[in-house]
Amino acid sequence: MSMKKSLLTIAALGAFAGAAHAQSTVTLYGLIDEGLSYTNNVRTGFDAKGNPTHGSLWAIQSGVLQGSRWGMKGTEDLGGGLKTIFQIEGGFNASNGALGQGGLLFGRQAYVGLASANAGTVTLGRQYDSVVDYLGPLTANGSWGGTFFAHPFDNDNTNNSFRVNNAVKYTSANYSGFQFGGLYGFSNSPQFAQNRAWSLGARYSNGPLTVAAAYLDLKNPGSTCGGALPGTLLNSAGVNACTGSDTTFAASKQRTGGMGANYAFGPATVGVMASETLLNSWAGTMHTTRFLNVEANAQYFASSALSLGAMYDYTRVNGGFTGSGLDGNTGYHFNMIGLMSDYFLSKRTDVYAQAVYNIGSESARGGVAIVGAGGASTSTSQVVARVGIRHKF
Numbered sequence: 001m002s003m004k005k006s007l008l009t010i011a012a013l014g015a016f017a018g019a020a021h022a023q024s025t026v027t028l029y030g031l032i033d034e035g036l037s038y039t040n041n042v043r044t045g046f047d048a049k050g051n052p053t054h055g056s057l058w059a060i061q062s063g064v065l066q067g068s069r070w071g072m073k074g075t076e077d078l079g080g081g082l083k084t085i086f087q088i089e090g091g092f093n094a095s096n097g098a099l100g101q102g103g104l105l106f107g108r109q110a111y112v113g114l115a116s117a118n119a120g121t122v123t124l125g126r127q128y129d130s131v132v133d134y135l136g137p138l139t140a141n142g143s144w145g146g147t148f149f150a151h152p153f154d155n156d157n158t159n160n161s162f163r164v165n166n167a168v169k170y171t172s173a174n175y176s177g178f179q180f181g182g183l184y185g186f187s188n189s190p191q192f193a194q195n196r197a198w199s200l201g202a203r204y205s206n207g208p209l210t211v212a213a214a215y216l217d218l219k220n221p222g223s224t225c226g227g228a229l230p231g232t233l234l235n236s237a238g239v240n241a242c243t244g245s246d247t248t249f250a251a252s253k254q255r256t257g258g259m260g261a262n263y264a265f266g267p268a269t270v271g272v273m274a275s276e277t278l279l280n281s282w283a284g285t286m287h288t289t290r291f292l293n294v295e296a297n298a299q300y301f302a303s304s305a306l307s308l309g310a311m312y313d314y315t316r317v318n319g320g321f322t323g324s325g326l327d328g329n330t331g332y333h334f335n336m337i338g339l340m341s342d343y344f345l346s347k348r349t350d351v352y353a354q355a356v357y358n359i360g361s362e363s364a365r366g367g368v369a370i371v372g373a374g375g376a377s378t379s380t381s382q383v384v385a386r387v388g389i390r391h392k393f
Contacts, residue, residue, distance in 0.1 A: 035388020185228030195227025
């Protein structure tokens with residue numbers, strides 16, 4: 001009998017050791033952001049004389065501060081410091097229950113890969129580019145402010161307007177605060193460069209200081225359904241043949257680069273960043289359109305539960321759309337100011353209020369549109385205000 005007990009004990013210990021070696025975890029998580037937004041001037045159409053008409057917009061909107069989402073992520077320990085990782089994440093509209101990202105089930109992220117504490121991480125699937133990973137967190141919209149704080153048209157993708165399909169991504173280990181990475185999104189076509197994407201980025205964080213830089217290069221974004229960034233391609237019935245259209249601009253080429261820094265002073269953090277986006281043949285034009293964004297932002301924790309934020313952005317545009325149509329020479333600009341207060345009722349639930357004012361030069365008349373506010377204005381300015389609640393689970 002004692003021999004049998006010993007054998008059973010050894011077998012049980014062996015099984016436990018094997019289970020410990022192959023330990024795996026799966027986490028289900030999510031976030032719901034819902035609130036009431038007001039926009040003072042939204043174009044509604046044109047009157048009989050061809051003049052634009054407008055109205056004020058009151059709207060219940062989901063996912064403005066952060067995109068409402070649910071997902072699963074997990075790891076499996078392979079031993080020797082190596083592990084398998086995966087993440088699938090879908091966006092949704094809490095106002096009506098619809099799927100986000102053009103109806104994709106896992107439109108926010110969907111990837112699998114291998115991670116090593118010493119060698120870094122390699123993942124494959126639908127993923128964020130380096131601008132989102134490294135530069136976005138230094139902006140107000142990419143950290144505490146959300147969509148309304150995005151630079152005009154989200155021209156630099158710091159608000160994560162699109163993801164990259166068919167992507168292979170590398171993220172290095174953290175070397176005393178320094179980390180870098182890159183991504184390549186395949187066209188999945190014999191025309192190798194048609195609708196492909198690549199990006200690079202790096203970040204250094206040490207104590208109160210964080211600095212980062214990133215670059216993104218897109219070739220014919222939106223020109224195909226199966227490439228790195230699916231477009232809006234209408235079939236004979238006038239219906240989009242692509243699933244999950246991601247493209248922000250219809251251009252033959254898009255290049256975005258930027259850098260920024262944040263510094264923490266006790267309960268306050270201040271930041272500056274600059275980015276530039278170049279669009280070749282945007283919307284059928286034959287010239288290059290240039291967006292230059294310069295942002296300053298600050299966040300202050302008045303208490304452990306209450307934070308206050310402010311942001312100023314200046315965006316200069318040369319070429320592209322003006323109030324009278326397409327123009328390759330005329331320059332115009334936007335000045336945007338955003339304010340926010342956020343109060344945490346618990347670790348998982350907060351209520352917030354925010355307001356953004358955007359004013360453009362006279363040549364930008366009819367082109368002033370705060371991202372996510374509901375549409376372009378009929379004048380050189382637009383204001384949006386919102387109160388909302390966010391819950392994480």
